[in-house]
Amino acid sequence: MAPSGKHERDKPWIMRTYAGHSTAAASNELYRTNLAQGQTGLSVAFDLPTQTGYDPDDPLARGEVGKVGVPISHLGDMRALFEGIPLDQMNTSMTINATAAWLLSLYIAVAEDQNADRAALRGTTQNDIIKEYLSRGTHIFPPAASMRLTTDLITYTVTEVPKWNPINICSYHLQEAGATPTQELAYALVTAIGVLDAVKATGRIPESEFGNVVGRMSFFVNAGIRFVEELCKMRAFVELWDRVARERYGVTDPKQRRFRYGVQVNSLGLTEQQPENNIIRIVLEMLAVTLSKDARARAVQLPAWNEALGLPRPWDQQWSLRAQQILALETDLLEYADLFKGSKVVHAQTQHLVESAWAEVQEVLGRGGAVEAVETGYIKQKLVESNAARLRAIESGEQVVVGVNAYTEGAPSPLIENLDEAILTVDPDIEKKEIEALEQWRADRDASAVANAIAELKRVARSDENIMPASIAAAHAGVTTGEWANTLRAVWGEYRAPTGVAGATVKASRSGAAAEVVDRLRKRLGELEVRMGRRPKLLVGKPGLDGHSNGAEQIAIKARDVGFDVVYEGIRVSPEQIVASALEEGVHLIGLSILSGSHLALVPEIVERLREAGLSDIPVVVGGIIPEADTERLRREGVAAVYTPKDFELDHIMSDLIDLVDRQHAAE
Amino acid sequence: MPPSDPANDADRVRRADKAAVSRALNLVEDKRADAQDRVAALLASLKSAPKAIGGHRVGLTGPPGVGKSTLTSAVARAVRARGRTMGVVAVDPSSIVSGGSLLGDRARMSFDPSDAGLFVRSLATAGEVGGLAYAANSAVRVLAAAYDVVLIETTGVGQSEIDIVHVADTVVLVIQPGSGDVLQFLKAGIMEIPDVLVVNKADQEELARRAVADLRGALHTAQAVGVSGREDGDWETPILATSATEGTGIEELIDAVDAHRKHLEPTLKARRHRGEVQWMLDLFMRKHGEHGVSTLHGLTEIKARAERELDDGETPLSLCERLSREYVAKLCQTS
Missing domain, CATH: 3.40.50.280 (Cobalamin-binding domain)
Structure with missing residues (x-):
């Protein structure tokens, strides 16, 4: 390091935009545009039927097809999604959980069709089911079956797709559900511990190679508006994860103990009132995850300023991407070593978070761990209580939100003069077209190959073999997302998670x-x-x-x-x-x-x-x-x-x- | 939903018309004075329904968090698969501060909304400390006239299951591995011995095995100190392990509950009669307290009257109304 504290400029983090809507072809076009705009990775948003394992013609999918992401029903859709994008050169993040093993199978099948080497595939499957039960709600199966799918995917990729991040433990959604920084740290860590313990229990990974599994764990973190505390939270994560990897799993290689994380900054705090202010919030939140060189995000995706109004348009997403590019490429941030090393203030707050989070980690482990704390509703109830406290603080004015409970008067914003044009509307005919295309797909495929693939999938689901090879074979045979999930539903059943509301106690308002x-x-x-x-x-x-x-x-x-x-x-x-x-x-x-x-x-x-x-x-x-x-x-x-x-x-x-x-x- | 004539509705309730059942349940929840006669009339006209006489009322109780709703859901599916219809009353506590409640049982249940043979109603305890909801007794009787099996699900250990004994033919107590309180209550004789004991969450295998063993021990102790309180003679309380999430042990549970119903056959009428007497006493005590009881010559006398008169096709509600009028008349005489 030079005496000035400067050093050679760091490589910028991966810049992504969470995107996907309408159809595979429309999303493909969007991805190609984004890549041409200087985006360096893809982040695929799937629609809810795909995330919860339903085909577009399922009654439960009504109204949801192509809405919050792209519908992927079969190999043909996945192929169209990555048309003209060589998978062995791409870094693709997929926000997919209950059906993660299936979507990765489709991805691998497309790569195989492209003659790409599996070992060259890079990217991430979110694959964190715990936070689905707690916050995001796209789970399908009971916890034990879900954990089995999670560990199947992990143990498969560790050997077959070694550069893949098989899981992205999400504290992001915990904060969206109301978690305090301490809770966000603690519940993400107990989730990771739950997953690693489950992988260990499969006995598929030799003790000597377990460090590889720990090293492939990655995290998906949130950053809220209290950006100093959030910055300390990221530093606390680094410290705590190192401790867990070292003490609980005996990992000796510091590289494998590194806290690798991606970020989407906070959407919960984005406001419908004076929505233009949100771009400022987004930029400040980004600072929390980028300023510390020692705890810097590996990949950042930013929400759009108008998320609270409806679906963002390409321009809105581009604006957020520009904010990242300016910070990484225009400013001098990446020329310096860690800015906070030696800061007593940052150190003290970081240690405070480390200690309080560690205490909560012990609490949950004492209750039998993450899965048990999901089933009893313990964590859910804690989150519901925190969120109620947050809302009460905003309602009482204790917590200032500019434009919402303070400085609410102002000149009208020209950005939302024509509100209906300030958001994206999805073509309502998409659903019908998707159903027609699906029917065509079903008609064109080899029915007996499909039946065989489904029978094999069922057999494997009943056994303790890894689900991945049978799923990849099913992908090639033309099995649909709904068929894959329904086959497993028939074997494992479905799960309705605790809501956390019945037992939640809310402190009476003080004022x-x-x-x-x-x-x-x-x-x-x-x-x-x-x-x-x-x-x-x-x-x-x-x-x-x-x-x-x-x-x-x-x-x-x-x-x-x-x-x-x-x-x-x-x-x-x-x-x-x-x-x-x-x-x-x-x-x-x-x-x-x-x-x-x-x-x-x-x-x-x-x-x-x-x-x-x-x-x-x-x-x-x-x-x-x-x-x-x-x-x-x-x-x-x-x-x-x-x-x-x-x-x-x-x-x-x-x-x-x-x-x-x-x-x-x-x-x- | 506009209120309608209960006499007309009674017939539709017997035919399990959901809209009529729902209206009847709304009526029995109605606390207004002018609703009471209509409730009494409704219950009287439902009392002789074939399903009410031949059906089965099952109480499912246990401490919070043992998975009762999920178990109820699994049982309902299995009962329906056996071709029998089912009504569920799920009782949850009301907030002491606000009087409101969060009735969350439906959230843990999954069922086919188009199934005409399954009906679920959630009730709040509405400040009835340690007891069933105000309307639960009546609600069970409404559902009993419409469905083959009625299941009353309540939370609690040590209190509400005492009430549930008076409304259910068969009481199922659900615990999870490691429920120390239940064992203590059972051993100490604070709690009556249930008809069926279930250890849920049996997917935690080792813990579940130990829990079953502990329960056996507790039952043994309870019987040794003479807590039996059973009028159904030689019934041996079965101890079962279930996993509502994995769906194991459900068929065995239904078999055990059915076996108890069969065992009860000779004494069922007497058991239900005792329940009605107790309900009438509770109603009267709640309304008029100690003073009412002593004015009508004491609890023993009132109980004896209830035992006699409830046999004559009278419901606890109508008898309670009649006794209330007597009490008020005596009050007027003395003043």
């Missing part, structure tokens, strides 16, 4: 005014109960495949705390189920939460089914990322109210809900 508001709401509800004879009962439903349950959970808890009887069904319920529940439970009100953009398909269907069941007198409200124009349409369909991320004051929403029940009762 007098807020407590008074809640008291008033409780009093009104009590009076309403006396008049109606029954306590008002609210059904909180999450239709569709989208598993982001924060909103639904927080509404459910708040509603209980003002005195509603709340029926919460968890994620992924069909319109039929919601209507059946409304009927059997005798509810007075239905609240639906949808974040995947499928509201225009799902909500009218539910309203229509309620009418058919003779329940059209039950008011329906909807919450989610819902563009203005759609709000109007939903109201015309008979929805009583629509709430979007800008409606952060839960007390107001509760007051509305009580009004609705009251009005409906008066009308009867």
Whole structure:
């Protein structure tokens, strides 16, 4: 190092944009454009049916095809997705979990078709099922079967695709679900420990080679707006992971103990109000994961400024990519050694996080580890509680969010003058076209080869052999995503994870005014109960495949705390189920939460089914990322109210809900 | 849903028309004074339903977190697969502070929404400390008139299962490996011995084996100190291991529950009668307390009357109404 502290310029991190939508061909075009723009890796977003193992023609896929990512139903789709992109030269990150083994099988099959060497393939499968149970909600199978798939993928790639990152332990979604930095550190680490212990238990990896497995573990981390603490969190991660690798797994090679991580900065904190401010938040959050040379991200992807409004357009994503390029290439950041080595302040905060996170790691391990803490709902409940505390702090003004609870007045933003054009809309005909294409695919393939491949897959699922070879063979035979998942569902069953809401305790608000508001709401509800004879009962439903349950959970808890009887069904319920529940439970009100953009398909269907069941007198409200124009349409369909991320004051929403029940009762 | 005439609905309830069942359940939850007569009339007209007489009421209880909802879901699927219909009452606690509740059982259940032979209703305890929900007794009777099997799922150890004994023909206690409290309660005789004992989460094999062994020991101790409290004679409480997530042991559980129902056959009527008497006493005590009891010549006398009069086609609700009127009349005389 030169005396100035400067050194030879570091290589920039991998810059990606999380992308994919509509169809494989449209996404391929997008990828090629992004690569031409200077992006250095691909990050594939799959649609929810692909993530949860359904073909586009499955009833549960309705409204979701091509919405939050690209639909990949079979080898032909995967081939189209990477048309003209040589896989042996690409670094591809796939956000895929429950069906990770399948999507990687398709990827390997395409590479084999391209005559690429498996050993040359680079990239990442997210493959972290624990956080799906806790936050993201795209799990399919019970925990034991899921862990088996996870370890199958890991033990396969360690020998067959050695440059692949078989798993990306995600603390990202934990923060999105409300985790504090301490919780984010602790729960990511116990997840990694759970996975490594499970790999060890397979006995497939010789003791002497276990360091290779530890060395292939990578992480996917979040960075929030409190960027100094976040910077310390990354340093704490480096220290803690080194400790785990050394002490628990006896890894002697420091390279294999390195904390390798990618980042997507925080989406939870992006606001619908004054959305242009989000680009500033995004840049500041990026600093937390790039400033420390000793704890720098290997790959960064940034959200778009308008995520809270709807699906971002290519230009919005490009703007975020430019922010990365300016930091990495224009500034002098990469010319220096670690900026914080020796800083007492950074050291002290880092150590504080290391200690508190380590204590929580021990707590979870004492409860039997990550899988057990998922099944008992312990971690989920902790996250729900933290998120409730966060929302309360924003609602009370304790936590300032510019444009939301402070400095809310301002000149109108020219960026959102025409709101409907400020987001991407997906062609509603995509679903139909995808189904037609799928039918064609099924008709063209060799039916007996498919049947044989499925039979073999079933046999392997029942045995303790690795699922990967049979899956790759099934990919070549033309098996579809839904067929692969359904075969395994038939063997292993499905799982509904704890919601964490029933046991969550929320500390009463300290400030007098807020407590008074809640008291008033409780009093009104009590009076309403006396008049109606029954306590008002609210059904909180999450239709569709989208598993982001924060909103639904927080509404459910708040509603209980003002005195509603709340029926919460968890994620992924069909319109039929919601209507059946409304009927059997005798509810007075239905609240639906949808974040995947499928509201225009799902909500009218539910309203229509309620009418058919003779329940059209039950008011329906909807919450989610819902563009203005759609709000109007939903109201015309008979929805009583629509709430979007800008409606952060839960007390107001509760007051509305009580009004609705009251009005409906008066009308009867 | 607009309220409708219970007498008309009773017929539809017997035919398991979901809309009518739901309305009937709304009615039995209705706490307004003017609803009480209608509830009593509804229950009276459902009492003689063939399913109500020939069906099976099963209580499923155990400490929080043992996987009761998942188990209920697995049992419901298996019962349906055997061609029998099923109604479920899932009871969850209300918040003492707000009076509200989070009824989360449906979240752990997976079932076919188009299945006309399965009905699930969640109820909140509404401040009934340690007891069943206010409406649970009545709700079970509504569902019993409509479905072959009624399952009442409650949380708790040491209290609510005492209530559940009065409403269920068969009580299933679910624990998970390592539930020390349950063992202590059983040994100390604080808890009545359930009809079927289940160790759930048997996928934790070693722990589950130990738990089954511990339970055997606890049962033995309890019987040795004379806690039996059983009127069904020589029934030997089976101890089963299940894994609701993996679906193992479910068929065996249903077989055991069915075996108990069969064993009960000669005494079932008496058992249900005792349950009705107890429910009537609870209702009357809740309404009028010690003063009401002493005004009507004490608990023994009221109990004796309930035992006599409930036989005559009267429901606990209607008898309680009648006794209430007597009590009020006496109050007026003395004042």
